[in-house]
Structure formats: C-alpha cells, structure tokens
Amino acid sequence: MHGIRAVVLGCAIFLGLCVSSWASEAPSIAAASNIKFALDKVAQQFTQDTGLKVRISYGSSGNFVAQIRHGAPFELFLSADEKYIYQLHKLGVTTSDGTLYAIGRLALAAPKTSPLALDENLVGLNALMVQGNLKRFAIANPDHAPYGERAKELLQKLGLWTQIEPQLIYGENVSQAAQFALSGSTQGGIVALSLAMAPQFKAIAHYVALPSELHTPINQRMVLTDKAGDTAVCFYDYLQQEKARQIFTEFGFGLPPHLAAGE
Template identity: 50%
Template sequence: MNRPSAPTNLAKNCAAWTRRGLMILGVGLALLGVSASVSNAQQPQPPNIAAAADLKFALDEVGAAFTRDTGKVVTLTYGSSGNFLRQIQQGAPFQMFLSADEGFVRQLADAGKTVDGGTLYAIGRIILFAPKNAPFKVDPELKDFRAALADGRIQKFAIANPEHAPYGLAAEQALRSRGLWDTVQPKLVMGENVAQAAQFASSGSTQGGIFAYSLALSQHVGDLGSYVLLPADWHEPLRQRMVLLKGADDTARAFYAYIQQPAARAIFRKYGFVLPGEGS
C-alpha cells in the first residue's frame, strides 16, 4: 500500500493551519473593528457654539488659541444673532451662544434656556466701507457718500438685514441719524448676516456697505477697499453678551471661561472690540 510522503502531510497540515489562522485573524480584525466603533461612539463630540457673524475672524483665532492651550476643541457656527435666537428657542443643539445683541440672551434666560444671565464680552463698532474703484470716497462726515447717493453714483449698497442682525439694525440707525435712510433704502442689498453684507461690499457686488469694524480689520476684507469708523453715538451700543445654554458640557464651560481671560481679550481688542472694563 502506498503511503503519503512526509512532505505531502506537512503541506496539508500547513494549509489547515493557514486556513485556521486566517479565520482567527479575520475574527480578531472584526472584533477590533467593533471595538474601534464602540470606542469612537464613546468619544464626546465637540460642543457646538453659536456665534454672531461679526466674530468670524476674532473667534476663529480665540478657538485656535483655546485648543492650543487646553487641548480641547469646540465647533464654531456663525450667523445672525436673531436667527440663532429662534433656533435655540426651537431646541437647536447649541451649548453656548455669543450674541451681538445682549437682549437676545436675556430673552433666552427669561425662557429658562440658559444656565444664567450670561456675561458681556464685547461692544462692537460699525464702519462705512468702499471697495476698490468705488464711485465715492469715505470720509468721517459722509459728505461724498451723501453726494453719491443723491447723484446716482451709488446703485447698490449692502447692510445686514435689520430684522434679525444687530449690525444691520445699527447700520439703519446710523443712516437714519444722518438723514440718509430714505435715500439709501431703495438701493439696499440685505445680507443674511453682517459677514454676508461685508462679502457683498468688499467683493464689489455692491458699491459699498456698512458692516462690523471687526471684519474690516481682517486682511481678508480690509485690504479690498477703504473704510471709516462711524461714531458710536450714531446708533445704539452693540453690547455683545454670551451665555451657556442648559446642558453645556465641561468643554463649553471651559471655552466660556477662556473668553474672559487675557489671551482671548487681547484677540478681541486686536479686532476693534471695546472690552468690558475698558474705555471706548
């Protein structure tokens, strides 16, 4: 009787061991995959922070500094304060709100949506902006702007929507204070928020605009034209208040505290905000 040679038996054994090993490896990888999925599911998501659009450049820097100094991460979402007010009232999952109008924070506090009454973190300013090749020149008294409105050089002019954007309301108030609102109103192009108004004006989509000083101080906007700071007494103060919302986690609370520290205050100051405890 012929018997299998030793090499043949060895080959069969090796093949069986290989199949068994691959099965074990496959099970192990599957278990690792399950383990990784469970681990990822257990990782806390960064808290979502609702922030007024005028904060875009300043708060991006503050957020980067916060992460560098603490190792914690937040997700910053920008928009008009009035729209955020409505979204939070309807249950949007934000953990903190930085409003350009402190009245919106007080409404949320009165409705029981917040941890407390919040903290004043900055006072904003507005500017008149003219893009490169604009048909008028900026000046502190708005003389050429007034003349350009009267003689038809300006056909499109950008501000944020005053109905829900505090900087748009401040722009309206400033124009009314100079007796220019009725003349400019038919020419207005409304931004959904102040950052969009700045985009319209700086890109040349309109022939100018009024928007946040903090946005003009960014090279992304300021280098695209010229501007003049408008007097603060031409409009109601843009008192900007922040607040923690119910359910805020430890990271959101740490970010709230960080904004009140010297490192963050220095960044806000750089972008033209008047800070609590400091003069105008």
C-alpha cells in the same frame, strides 16, 4: 490685594482643570457672524492651550435665538446684541443672563475700485446719492441682524435712510453684508469694523470706523445654555481671559469695563 490674588489663582486652577478634562465630542457653539475672524483665532489659541476643541457655527443672532428656542443643541451662544441673551434667559433655556464679552463697532467700507469717498459722517455717501451715482449699498438685514439694525439707526440719525433705502442690498447677516460691500457687487456698505479689519478684506477694500455715538451701543453678550458641558464652560471662561481680550481688541472691539480692567 488678597482678593485679586484669589481671583487670579481661581482662574488658573479652573483653566488647569480644562486642560486635564476629557470631552467625547467638541461642543457646538453658536456665534454672531461679526466675530468670525476674532473667534476663530481665539478658538485656535484655546485648543493650543488646553487641547480641547469647539465647533462654531456663524450666523445672525436673531436666527440663532429661534433655533435655540426650538431645541438646537448649542451649548454656548455669543450674540451680537445682549437683548437676545435676555430673551433666552427669560424663556429658561440658559443658565444665567450671561456676560458681556465685547463692544462692537460699525465701519463704512468700500472696494478700492469704488467711487464712494469714505468719511465718518457719510458726507461722501450723501454726495454720491445726490449725484445719482449710488446704485447698490449693503447692510445686514435690520429685521434680525443687530449690525443691520444699528446701520439703519445710524442712517436714520444722519437723515439718509429714506434716500438710500431703494439702493439697499440686505445680507442675511453682517458677514454676508460685508461680502456684498467689499467684493465689488456693491459700491460699499456699513459693516462690522471687526470684519473690515480682517486681512482678507483689507487687501481688497478701504474702510473707516463710524462714531459709536450715532447709534445705540452694540453690547455683545454670551451665555451658556442648559445643554452646556465641561468644555463649553471652559471655553466660556477662556473668552474672559487675557489672551482672548487681546484678540478681540486686535479686531477693533471695545472691551466691557470688567474685562478692560482685567477682572
């Protein structure tokens, strides 16, 4: 019990230091596009609680790795796949190998006007292809977007990849794939559950969460770079606190064991 009190007190003291610290400029944060709606809400709460601000750029994790390797001034990187964090740490541009902050999920999504029937085993998608009525289907580019890589893996596991590949439209990242899948420019797509659950998309589209056992886990890890200043460190800590955990859960993310337990 004494150990738990010490951890809680330490976090409280640290957050207090964040509130009283000064920053001449908001730090630049790189974040995977699948967490945009959740992270925007966390950042807003962070500013409300501390008075500090962060600037967030969203994109594909693979592209951010290349930018950080070439000196991009990001102070904190929230990746959609932990392998990218490990790569950067081996290159010596991060202060550690970071920590898990969320576990991602895939969703099958389609505009409300689409003929695609949604189900977690993609029976409806297969039926549409057999009928010859699937024209365009969106996923993120599997070459550099983790959610695209997992979508490809899921389609392969269900025996649909070869059949569907000619109809695929690739988004540069999963956020762009979601725009393709939900805007009506395609008949649907496999996207991040966190994006499909956002109010902006729920108003125009249907979705169903896909089983996590059909692909390798989407372990989302974050890390401070060697450029990190005090505000970035504060935000990194804040992302592991209760308010941030609640927001990530609200957007369909699973929590790593150490965060789910409230450590």
